[in-house]
Amino acid sequence: MPRRSSPGAAPSWPVGRTSASRPSPAVRSRAFPFSTSLVRRPRTLAELGERGILRSIGRYLDAPSAGLLVAAPGDDAAVWRGDSIVVATTDTMVEEIDFRLEWPGFDFRKLGRRLMAINLSDLAAMGAEPRHALVSLSLRGTLPVADVGRLYRGIAEQAHRYRCTVAGGDLSGTLGPLTLTATLVGRLGSARAMLRRAGARPGWVIAVTGRLGAAAAGLRLLESGARPASRDERAWVAAQLDPTPRIAAGRALVESGIRVGGDISDGLSREVERLVEGTRLGAIIDVERLPLARGLHSKQWLLAVTDSEDFELICAAPRARMRIAQRALERIKVPLTVVGTIDERSGIRFRNGPRMERLNKAGYEHFR
Structure with a gap:
């Protein structure tokens, strides 16, 4: 799912429906039964x-x-x-x-x-x-x-x-x-030959394709109103406006025997969370291993793990299986970098030098 641009001023277009044209409360309750029954108390989407x-x-x-x-x-x-x-x-x-x-x-x-x-x-x-x-x-x-x-x-x-x-x-x-x-x-080709978010096990390594953080850097540049002034900045903006889907890489991962993975369109941290969601497992991500986009400083690693819409792939597998996948992706000139491991302790932690850090914001989520 794509990340969304930061909210700006209220749009100027007119509202298309008048109150007279809206369905009655009875009709609305039939059309949206979950609006009152799914939660214990009224809540907004936010x-x-x-x-x-x-x-x-x-x-x-x-x-x-x-x-x-x-x-x-x-x-x-x-x-x-x-x-x-x-x-x-x-x-x-x-x-x-x-x-x-x-x-x-x-x-x-x-x-x-x-x-x-x-x-x-x-x-x-x-x-x-x-x-x-x-x-x-x-x-x-x-x-x-x-x-x-x-x-x-x-x-x-x-x-x-x-x-x-x-x-x-x-x-x-x-x-x-x-x-x-x-x-x-x-x-x-087969129901067994596909990537799923579920199924990661303790000790498995986590890897990502390509480089991370470019889309987030490009979005910030676009939101500032400034035009890209360097080759790196132009690449950041291109990553946001004109991304390249990893179709060949996805197929290569499956053909290499990888079965756990997804894309990173909502940020690396959010996708790692999804790999262990519903389990008691967690993960450790090594900040120093993150393949940052060219032009980004190592101190800008948060761009790569929070809300960057990079459209790269993430996967998890035993280390030996991941080496096979890395060789397969080398043949199509797509880097596959190991950035962390699945851990028996719940929660997502980031190893940043001698420190272990947790993030308050995992990544993009609609309505929030």
Whole structure:
């Protein structure tokens, strides 16, 4: 799931519905039964958080065909059995939350590529090959036609690059923020040959692909209004606006026998938490081993572990298995760096020289 830009000034667009057009309380209670019954006392989304609301609504999402599901809710994408093993994911980007039109050098073509990339990254996080996409856009009528063309051109470029067919979608008008949604469907060779967040064991090593922290540094530069002035700064901004999903790396990890992993779109610390969520295990991350993006100082390591939207992959495995995976990724020129270990003690700790540290903020979470 993508990280969101920091909140700015209140948007100027008008509200699209009047109070007279809203459904009655009775209708709303039928449409949203969890609004009063799932929690002991009234709470806002900000209080409950993304993970809390997902856990709450999960009990309503069972279906008659649930037995066909291979991966339960909580992984990066849904997986079910059909004629082959099908993987599906969806992600949305919202103006003023995920992007701002006034950012220096903003480009609708890159925005289209990014919409596809954040969904492709979820397929990569499962070790799946992309096949088809549906794209749904809510756009304001004042948007120039040329910008819409650039947006779709970026979508098509990213789809073609990864051999993914855009099979359809939806286009609607809005009086509010631009809202862009893509749903991608991919394929796995076997239900046993995929990456899952669950299953890590004590003593296993934790590794990440690529370099970390660039997207967070790029976002801070964009939010400041400054244009990138160096090669490193341009690379940071590119990591935020035009990320590259690790499709080939995901497949290489699976083919190397790695079975535990995901992507790092919500920050390294948050993803490590998810690897041990629901267990009594924890993890130790070595700060000095973190592969920071070029141009970042070692003291800026928090950019890599909190809310950086790097779209790299994380995985855990026995050390010998990880060496096999490292050799496989070397062949496709993607570094795989061991950064820590799964520990029998609960909690995520960071070894920073002689000190052990815990973070107050793990990473990005919607509504918080």
